[in-house]
Structures are given as C-alpha cells and as structure tokens.
Amino acid sequence: MPDYPRTVTVVEVGPRDGLQNEAVHLSTAEKIAFVDRLTGAGLPVIEVGAFVSPSRIPQMAETAGVFTGISRRPGTRYTALVPNVTGLNRAREAGVTEIAIFAAASDTFSRRNINQSIDESFVTYKAVCDEALAARMRIRAYLSTCFGCPYEGDVPPLRVTDLARRLLDLGVFEVSVSDTIGVAHPGQVTKVLEILLARVDRARLALHFHDTRGTALANVLTALGIGVSTFDASAGGLGGCPYAPGATGNLATEDLIYMLDGLGIETGVSLERLLDASGYVADRTGRALPSRVAQATRATRKPGVGL
Amino acid sequence: MPDYPRTVTVVEVGPRDGLQNEAVHLSTAEKIAFVDRLTGAGLPVIEVGAFVSPSRIPQMAETAGVFTGISRRPGTRYTALVPNVTGLNRAREAGVTEIAIFAAASDTFSRRNINQSIDESFVTYKAVCDEALAARMRIRAYLSTCFGCPYEGDVPPLRVTDLARRLLDLGVFEVSVSDTIGVAHPGQVTKVLEILLARVDRARLALHFHDTRGTALANVLTALGIGVSTFDASAGGLGGCPYAPGATGNLATEDLIYMLDGLGIETGVSLERLLDASGYVADRTGRALPSRVAQATRATRKPGVGL
Numbered sequence: 337m338p339d340y341p342r343t344v345t346v347v348e349v350g351p352r353d354g355l356q357n358e359a360v361h362l363s364t365a366e367k368i369a370f371v372d373r374l375t376g377a378g379l380p381v382i383e384v385g386a387f388v389s390p391s392r393i394p395q396m397a398e399t400a401g402v403f404t405g406i407s408r409r410p411g412t413r414y415t416a417l418v419p420n421v422t423g424l425n426r427a428r429e430a431g432v433t434e435i436a437i438f439a440a441a442s443d444t445f446s447r448r449n450i451n452q453s454i455d456e457s458f459v460t461y462k463a464v465c466d467e468a469l470a471a472r473m474r475i476r477a478y479l480s481t482c483f484g485c486p487y488e489g490d491v492p493p494l495r496v497t498d499l500a501r502r503l504l505d506l507g508v509f510e511v512s513v514s515d516t517i518g519v520a521h522p523g524q525v526t527k528v529l530e531i532l533l534a535r536v537d538r539a540r541l542a543l544h545f546h547d548t549r550g551t552a553l554a555n556v557l558t559a560l561g562i563g564v565s566t567f568d569a570s571a572g573g574l575g576g577c578p579y580a581p582g583a584t585g586n587l588a589t590e591d592l593i594y595m596l597d598g599l600g601i602e603t604g605v606s607l608e609r610l611l612d613a614s615g616y617v618a619d620r621t622g623r624a625l626p627s628r629v630a631q632a633t634r635a636t637r638k639p640g641v642g643l
Numbered sequence: 644m645p646d647y648p649r650t651v652t653v654v655e656v657g658p659r660d661g662l663q664n665e666a667v668h669l670s671t672a673e674k675i676a677f678v679d680r681l682t683g684a685g686l687p688v689i690e691v692g693a694f695v696s697p698s699r700i701p702q703m704a705e706t707a708g709v710f711t712g713i714s715r716r717p718g719t720r721y722t723a724l725v726p727n728v729t730g731l732n733r734a735r736e737a738g739v740t741e742i743a744i745f746a747a748a749s750d751t752f753s754r755r756n757i758n759q760s761i762d763e764s765f766v767t768y769k770a771v772c773d774e775a776l777a778a779r780m781r782i783r784a785y786l787s788t789c790f791g792c793p794y795e796g797d798v799p800p801l802r803v804t805d806l807a808r809r810l811l812d813l814g815v816f817e818v819s820v821s822d823t824i825g826v827a828h829p830g831q832v833t834k835v836l837e838i839l840l841a842r843v844d845r846a847r848l849a850l851h852f853h854d855t856r857g858t859a860l861a862n863v864l865t866a867l868g869i870g871v872s873t874f875d876a877s878a879g880g881l882g883g884c885p886y887a888p889g890a891t892g893n894l895a896t897e898d899l900i901y902m903l904d905g906l907g908i909e910t911g912v913s914l915e916r917l918l919d920a921s922g923y924v925a926d927r928t929g930r931a932l933p934s935r936v937a938q939a940t941r942a943t944r945k946p947g948v949g950l
Contacts, residue, residue, distance in 0.1 A: 521902050595857075
C-alpha cells in the first residue's frame with residue numbers, strides 16, 4: 337500500500353456548497369440543527385454559509401442567523417464564503433473568524449460565474465484579503481475548474497499552479513483545487529499535482545472533487561498517495577445535481593469517511609453521527625441524498641433486509 | 644504513480660449479471676442487439692447469459708437464442724453462466740465454448756443462493772468442470788461474498804484463498820473474486836489481495852466490485868497498483884439495485900473505462916460505442932442507468948448545457 341497520510345482533515349461544505357445548489361430551502365433553525373449535528377459528528381471544519389447577495393443566492397440568506405445560533409465546539413473551525421468586501425464586513429459582524437474566497441482557473445467560467453475576469457476577481461480578492469488579514473482572520477481559497485472547464489475544456493496545470501501561487505501570495509493559508517465539473521480522473525490528478533507541487537507546498541493544498549463520473553474516491557486515493565491530506569466533501573452529497581437528476585456533484589462526506597476509515601486514516605469524524613446529520617437533511621428535502629454509503633445504510637437498516 | 648499494468652482485460656457482465664437483476668425483461672432480439680453493440684465497442688469478454696432454470700430466473704430464458712443470433716467477432720470471448728451439468732449440456736448444444744461457475748465464500752450465502760453448502764456446490768462444480776474440460780471448454784469461476792456476507796458479516800481472507808485454490812484445482816483458468824454486497828474499500832482490498840497472492844498467481848485473478856458505497860473505482864485502482872489486470876463490469880451499471888432504488892450494484896463499464904483511459908491503460912474498448920450500447924438498453928428500460936459517466940454524458944449532450 338502507498339504511504340498514505342495518517343490523518344486527514346475533512347472540510348465539510350454541505351451547509352454552503354451543498355445547500356446553495358439544492359432546490360429545497362432550509363430555515364435558519366433547520367440549518368442550525370444541521371450544522372450542530374455536523375459539529376457533533378466531529379467534522380473539524382464546517383463551511384456554514386455565504387455572505388452573498390440574498391437576491392442572487394436566496395439559499396444563503398440565513399447565514400448571519402445561522403452563525404448566531406450554532407453551538408460552537410472548541411477546536412472546530414466555522415467558515416463562510418465571502419465574495420467581496422461587503423460580504424467580508426457582514427461576516428465580521430456575524431463573528432466569523434475564517435472566510436473563504438472563490439477564484440477560477442478559467443477566464444470564461446470566472447466571467448460567467450461572478451461577472452469578472454480572473455484578473456478583475458484578484459483585484460477584489462486583494463482588497464478582501466488585506467482587510468481580513470488586518471482583522472486577523474484566516475482565509476481559505478477555492479480555485480475552481482482546475483481539471484476542466486464547461487466552456488473552455490482543458491485547463492493547463494501551469495495556469496492552475498500560477499493562480500494557486502497568486503492566491504497564496506494574497507495571504508491565503510490553503511487553496512482548494514477544485515474539479516468543478518467532475519471530470520478529473522486519477523491519471524489527471526497525478527499530472528496536475530506533479531506540476532502544482534513543484535511550486536506549492538502540499539500542506540497548503542486541499543482537493544475538492546465531484547463524483548459526477550464516479551471517480552471522486554479514486555482521485556482522493558491518488559492524492560493521498562502523493563501526500564495531500566485535506567479534502568472537501570459535502571454531507572449526503574448535497575449539492576448534487578449540476579446537470580441531471582440523479583447525477584451527483586459533490587463528493588459525499590460519508591463515502592469519503594467510509595474509505596478513510598477502511599484505510600485506518602484518522603479524521604475524528606463519526607460515520608454514524610454523520611449519517612444522522614445527513615439523514616436529518618434528507619428528511620427535510622424529502623428525497624434520498626446521493627451519498628452511496630447513506631443510501632446503502634438506509635436500505636440495509638430496513639426491516640427484512642438481511643444485513 | 645504506482646506501476647500499473649499497461650493493458651487491462653474488462654469482462655462485460657451486463658447481459659447476464661446485469662439484466663438478470665433488472666425488472667425489465669428484454670426480448671431475444673433486443674439482447675442480441677445489445678451484445679452485438681458490446682462486441683462493436685471492443686469488449687474482449689462478454690458474459691452473454693446463463694443456462695439456468697427459466698422458472699427460477701425467467702430473465703435468462705432466451706440465452707440459447709441469444710447465442711444463436713449474435714454476430715461473433717474473432718478474438719472476442721462469449722461466455723455463459725452454468726449452475727450444473729444440465730446447464731452445461733444446454734450450453735454445449737448452443738455452441739458455447741467458455742462457461743462460468745458461481746461459488747461462494749460464505750456457507751450461509753451459498754445455501755440461500757443456490758440451496759447448497761459450499762462443499763455440496765463443489766461436488767456439483769467438480770462434475771461440471773470434468774465434463775467441460777473433457778469437451779475442451781474453458782471455465783471461469785466467480786467466488787462471491789469475498790469481502791463480506793449479508794448474513795455472516797466478515798469473511799476471512801484465508802477462507803477466500805483456500806476456496807480460490809480449490810476452484811483453480813478444478814481446472815478453472817480464472818477466479819473472479821467478488822464483492823457481492825459492495826462493502827469493499829481500498830484498505831480491505833489491499834489486505835485480501837496480500838493474503839490471496841501468497842497462494843494464487845495474480846494472472847489467475849479477476850476482481851468483481853460493486854459500487855454500492857462509491858468505492859468501486861478506488862478498489863480497482865488499488866488492485867491495479869498490486870498488479871491485478873482483469874476486472875468485471877456491467878454496461879450502464881446494469882443490475883444496479885440490490886437494496887434500494889437509486890443505489891447501485893455492479894461497477895459500470897463506462898465508469899471503469901473512463902478511469903482506465905485516463906490512466907493510459909489499454910483495454911481495446913471504445914467508450915463512445917460502449918455508451919451507445921448502454922444507451923440502447925436505457926432506452927428499452929425507460930430509465931437512466933446508474934453509470935455516472937453515462938448520466939453525465941447524456942446530460943451534457945442536451946442542448947443548452949455548455950459542455
């Protein structure tokens with residue numbers, strides 16, 4: 337077996353990246369209950385919400401209220417996505433001490449997603465980072481479309497490396513290299529990481545995979561073998577339908593924990609309590625979430641199934 | 644990157660293991676059209692059907708007719724599952740030259756599945772293998788529940804090894820070590836293979852994974868790193884619902900090919916023509932098949948989706 341890291345940090349993005357892309361709109365109280373269950377499950381980092389325009393993304397309108405209501409566990413990090421200085425100020429007012437910014441490795445994707453070129457977005461993020469650092473906040477960055485863009489197709493790994501470096505130079509402590517459209521496979525992960533690691537310390541990297549083509553856990557396994565030890569995931573696979581009903585987006589946290597548990601890699605997460613957290617949301621959405629472990633567990637717990 | 648095999652043999656089990664477990668019942672002509680498309684896609688081995696009791700498994704009643712109607716490509720192997728000497732004789736009459744037998748590593752599973760203990764089943768299979776070898780037929784064997792049993796739970800790898808050896812001693816050329824309930828994860832695959840390979844040549848092993856918990860491709864990747872180079876898969880992920888709607892069973896051939904293509908491993912299979920084959924069955928079943936690559940491909944081919 338390759339020399340895998342002994343511990344992994346799982347960044348739970350379900351309450352933000354997940355719920356933002358779901359049709360169901362949870363109330364403030366329901367979101368608080370969800371985050372508290374994730375805390376109870378032992379997730380070390382939880383992205384609670386986003387301070388974005390409620391008219392543009394109504395799903396995130398409750399974020400300030402959620403931050404006020406959650407029960408914080410010492411040692412757990414609670415983060416929020418922030419698109420600009422206005423969002424940063426709202427986050428500070430809500431007592432947030434760690435933020436995330438969202439850049440892209442494809443200019444077309446950046447323009448379509450946030451209506452700014454990559455360079456324009458870096459001007460925005462420079463202002464956000466300067467203010468956040470002055471306020472002693474920690475800053476995480478997503479770098480989207482690192483393995484392919486829905487508009488431009490292939491994305492050169494050298495560009496990904498350059499942008500990851502620029503984000504780190506803004507004072508970001510970690511770049512989450514993201515497969516926004518779920519096309520990455522282990523061969524590509526190996527190539528992109530080889531190029532990235534020539535200029536970026538692996539301790540500064542997280543990976544954010546989607547399971548759209550079933551490769552997410554194989555990609556994680558490949559990255560583990562290269563020494564990356566931070567991975568994003570979404571409880572239940574929330575945020576799962578970028579293209580089609582039934583198609584999945586975010587890697588489900590349960591599926592990730594199931595594999596990491598089997599490898600003997602410590603995460604501090606209780607799979608059982610995590611299933612309880614995603615089951616809570618599944619009950620509210622009224623549908624089974626995409627997580628395969630969650631679906632298999634629910635199915636085998638039904639009376640009459642011999643497992 | 645680990646030292647992966649340069650070529651992999653994919654054993655396509657969709658027409659048998661897949662369709663046998665689907666609610667829809669394809670006609671003889673439809674099954675022939677499906678197998679011919681799989682042949683056209685370049686699959687090197689296709690399990691066409693089973694010579695089992697039509698009253699017990701009506702889905703396989705057309706197998707002889709399918710063998711009569713398919714267009715065989717030189718070099719492609721067309722196999723059939725055979726449970727006993729009666730089935731073997733029917734297979735011979737249909738011109739079959741390669742058969743598969745189905746043993747289990749769990750006594751309880753064997754009794755519930757084929758109404759025989761493991762030892763009783765080996766008496767049956769000894770008779771089948773003796774006759775098949777005398778007729779110069781090749782014999783493949785499945786060994787089910789190697790990573791866990793729905794009734795007994797854990798299955799000792801030493802027992803798996805012992806049974807794999809006993810199957811090889813019957814004259815079987817390859818044992819497909821199967822994760823019948825889809826619980827295997829890379830940590831377990833490593834442990835089971837370490838023990839197996841002490842007594843079984845890796846060239847005699849195939850692996851048969853289910854994607855019930857999302858780990859199938861990660862398991863394949865692990866086994867590739869240990870030098871195994873034959874994997875079973877089912878076009879479209881047919882046979883996908885052992886427990887729950889939406890939950891998947893067989894690893895989808897498309898998902899496997901997508902990953903192997905990305906690793907630069909040769910299979911001889913055209914992903915595009917394979918998608919055409921599974922798309923044919925999806926149209927007949929009237930539902931999207933579980934393969935994530937198939938679902939993502941169909942979704943992104945729709946007009947208006949920018950990919």
